[in-house]
Amino acid sequence: xxxxxxxxxxxxxxxxxxxxxxxxxxxxxxxxxxxxxxxxxxxxxxxxxxxxxxxxxxxxxxxxxxxxxxxxxxxxxxxxxxxxxxxxxxxxxxxxxxxxxxxxxxxxxxxxxxxxxxxxxxxxxxxxxxxxxxxxxxxxxxxxxxxxxxxxxxxxxxxxxxxxxxxxxxxxxxxxxxxxxxxxxxxxxxxxxxxxxxxxxxxxxxxxxxxxxxxxxxxxx
Numbered sequence: 542x543x544x545x546x547x548x549x550x551x552x553x554x555x556x557x558x559x560x561x562x563x564x565x566x567x568x569x570x571x572x573x574x575x576x577x578x579x580x581x582x583x584x585x586x587x588x589x590x591x592x593x594x595x596x597x598x599x600x601x602x603x604x605x606x607x608x609x610x611x612x613x614x615x616x617x618x619x620x621x622x623x624x625x626x627x628x629x630x631x632x633x634x635x636x637x638x639x640x641x642x643x644x645x646x647x648x649x650x651x652x653x654x655x656x657x658x659x660x661x662x663x664x665x666x667x668x669x670x671x672x673x674x675x676x677x678x679x680x681x682x683x684x685x686x687x688x689x690x691x692x693x694x695x696x697x698x699x700x701x702x703x704x705x706x707x708x709x710x711x712x713x714x715x716x717x718x719x720x721x722x723x724x725x726x727x728x729x730x731x732x733x734x735x736x737x738x739x740x741x742x743x744x745x746x747x748x749x750x751x752x753x754x755x756x757x758x759x760x761x762x
Contacts, residue, residue, distance in 0.1 A: 645744060
């Protein structure tokens with residue numbers, strides 16, 4: 542029941558209070574078609590953040606502005622961008638690997654079926670799904686002992702991504718057309734989650750120099 546402003550304030554203060562091991566800048570992106578009221582905007586302007594109006598990723602997906610968050614020229618130029626949903630709370634210093642081109646967290650075991658095959662082929666990701674495990678064993682093992690295993694099916698949760706600055710635009714261009722899945726009447730099972738699968742496959746295509754986040758970062762039961 543928390544409104545979007547309170548969610549962001551919790552995220553903001555959690556970052557400021559708990560993230561001590563990296564130099565960073567915070568930017569907030571919001572749909573330009575949905576303005577903040579004066580009270581909320583005055584609160585946001587007092588924070589140590591950059592605020593950007595953004596085009597939504599798709600005209601009918603009002604709450605996603607990740608395209609802008611990944612491609613907008615920012616006041617400071619860092620090596621990577623960490624894209625976070627507004628409901629993410631930082632509880633401790635993050636253990637990020639900045640030698641990687643990207644990092645993300647597995648969204649439990651992925652679905653290997655006609656729908657994911659359709660996404661893989663339609664948007665020219667053309668991944669070889671035969672190399673991936675299609676059960677929970679590897680995922681459970683990873684969460685238990687932390688051993689990194691890239692044979693897990695590539696389905697990453699969109700709540701947090703770390704992407705190298707010079708690869709952001711290429712990443713967006715590789716998945717942006719897949720937003721049409723949200724309204725594909727022939728693939729209703731993918732209407733909600735299809736774009737996340739497309740983004741996951743796009744990450745795999747982006748670079749082989751990657752690893753999943755450390756356990757606990759954007760972890761979903």
